[in-house]
Amino acid sequence: MSARNQLPIVVVGAGSGGVVVASRLAADPSISVLLLESRSALGGSSLRNYMVGMTGMHDDYEWERDFRCTGWNWDAARKTFAAMPDILHAVQPSEAGQVDVALVEAAVAAGIPRGEHVARDSYSNQGAGFCSLTMRNGVRHSVLETYLAPLGNQTNMSVRVNAVVDSVVMEAARAVGVRLAGGEYIEARGVVVCAGALATPVLLRRSGIDRPGIGVGLQDHPSFAMTMALRQQQQSAIRIGANVRTSSQKGNADIHVLSLNETDESGMFGALIAGVMRVYSRGEVKYDLASGTGVAMFNQLSDERDREAMRDAARFTYKLASSNSVSRIAGAVLSDTDGTPAQWLSDATDNEIDNWVLRQVGAYSHAACSCAMGNSSDDMAVVNARAEVIECQNLWLCDASILPTLPRANTHLPVVMVANRVSEMLLETLSESS
Numbered sequence: 001m002s003a004r005n006q007l008p009i010v011v012v013g014a015g016s017g018g019v020v021v022a023s024r025l026a027a028d029p030s031i032s033v034l035l036l037e038s039r040s041a042l043g044g045s046s047l048r049n050y051m052v053g054m055t056g057m058h059d060d061y062e063w064e065r066d067f068r069c070t071g072w073n074w075d076a077a078r079k080t081f082a083a084m085p086d087i088l089h090a091v092q093p094s095e096a097g098q099v100d101v102a103l104v105e106a107a108v109a110a111g112i113p114r115g116e117h118v119a120r121d122s123y124s125n126q127g128a129g130f131c132s133l134t135m136r137n138g139v140r141h142s143v144l145e146t147y148l149a150p151l152g153n154q155t156n157m158s159v160r161v162n163a164v165v166d167s168v169v170m171e172a173a174r175a176v177g178v179r180l181a182g183g184e185y186i187e188a189r190g191v192v193v194c195a196g197a198l199a200t201p202v203l204l205r206r207s208g209i210d211r212p213g214i215g216v217g218l219q220d221h222p223s224f225a226m227t228m229a230l231r232q233q234q235q236s237a238i239r240i241g242a243n244v245r246t247s248s249q250k251g252n253a254d255i256h257v258l259s260l261n262e263t264d265e266s267g268m269f270g271a272l273i274a275g276v277m278r279v280y281s282r283g284e285v286k287y288d289l290a291s292g293t294g295v296a297m298f299n300q301l302s303d304e305r306d307r308e309a310m311r312d313a314a315r316f317t318y319k320l321a322s323s324n325s326v327s328r329i330a331g332a333v334l335s336d337t338d339g340t341p342a343q344w345l346s347d348a349t350d351n352e353i354d355n356w357v358l359r360q361v362g363a364y365s366h367a368a369c370s371c372a373m374g375n376s377s378d379d380m381a382v383v384n385a386r387a388e389v390i391e392c393q394n395l396w397l398c399d400a401s402i403l404p405t406l407p408r409a410n411t412h413l414p415v416v417m418v419a420n421r422v423s424e425m426l427l428e429t430l431s432e433s434s
Helices: 016-026 061-069 074-082 096-108 143-149 200-208 304-321 324-329 341-348 348-360 413-434
Strands: 010-014 033-036 127-130 159-161 165-171 174-180 185-186 192-194 216-218 222-230 241-245 256-262 268-275 283-288 293-297 330-334 395-398
Touching: 010 016, 010 413, 016 033, 016 143, 016 159, 016 413, 074 413, 096 127, 096 222, 096 241, 096 256, 096 268, 096 304, 096 324, 165 200, 174 192, 192 200, 200 283, 200 293, 222 304, 222 324, 222 348, 256 304, 268 304, 304 330, 304 341, 304 348, 324 330, 341 348
Parallel strands: 010 033, 010 192, 033 159, 192 395
Antiparallel strands: 127 241, 165 174, 174 185, 216 283, 222 268, 222 330, 241 256, 256 268, 283 293
């Protein structure tokens, strides 16, 4: 083994993608791994999200067909999802909160079929049921418990927190290490950047990598909430326990409505959160050369197709909020934080809904697609089908930034699926070079 091959693979970022990649590589005792995290704790969004686990729809993953990413298709994604060790707990009726139950009842009354496995159903364009959550025995089960903990005290893996990476150090087109914000240089066999869809493009730009697609194509699922003043205090420990999937007039399985059992510590307010899941609007992470920082510009609802779907989502969600099931648990349904009753939505025009949504729209915190995977001949692609930064050596990306388009799902499990596949490719590459 050459001296360089004895150096560590440096993984930048210990979120859902980074922990999976670092753990999968470190399972091979011949590979040295150094995992760097800028914060004081590992796990990224898997420690802070609402734990909702979804795979999305089958045609969300036909990347070979749609983006010329060889080997990336639903059959490969399905097999990876099935093989993943991630724990998914199906919320039971006895655990569900009052908003969860009311949402499912309202949806079924509105003609949505009851589904027991909505999270794993990748073909039905409609369904209402309780969520599957990344938890075990009532406790969050993040990528740390699933992937990192089983390694035990692996001597070939090191972890450093509060380690802010300033740049990837390049020699010509080869990644040879990273430089920390304090100036420390860490030499590496190769670098895997898993800093997330907002930070990864900034890190690449700061490292002097200049592909035109870096930062371009940013997406998130646009969402809004209808707040409910509850008649009785919420008792369930489950924050989000139910999900409804339906289709807009022109889309397919492109609207989700989730139940939020409590919106604050009082336990007297809940919400229905609706999101448009098939997204066409795209923004960018704009890089400021002078400061070396980036600004995320999502441009949500800039595409008319997203606005049309959002109108349908607003009308459908109001229909659910006006149901007998919701009325039994909520004394009022509000359309904004000022306490405006939502009744105006019953006969609102398209323009009125558009204006309201633009004021209320938020992001699902599913930022993705800012360093998209694609064919090497595509100028706007940042990584190829093996997650290698195009025209660079020993440099890979593995986080939500490389998704070419958002799946119709919360992004945690899709990113973990991608990380598992990329890990297999990395192990092959490293084996060939040893």
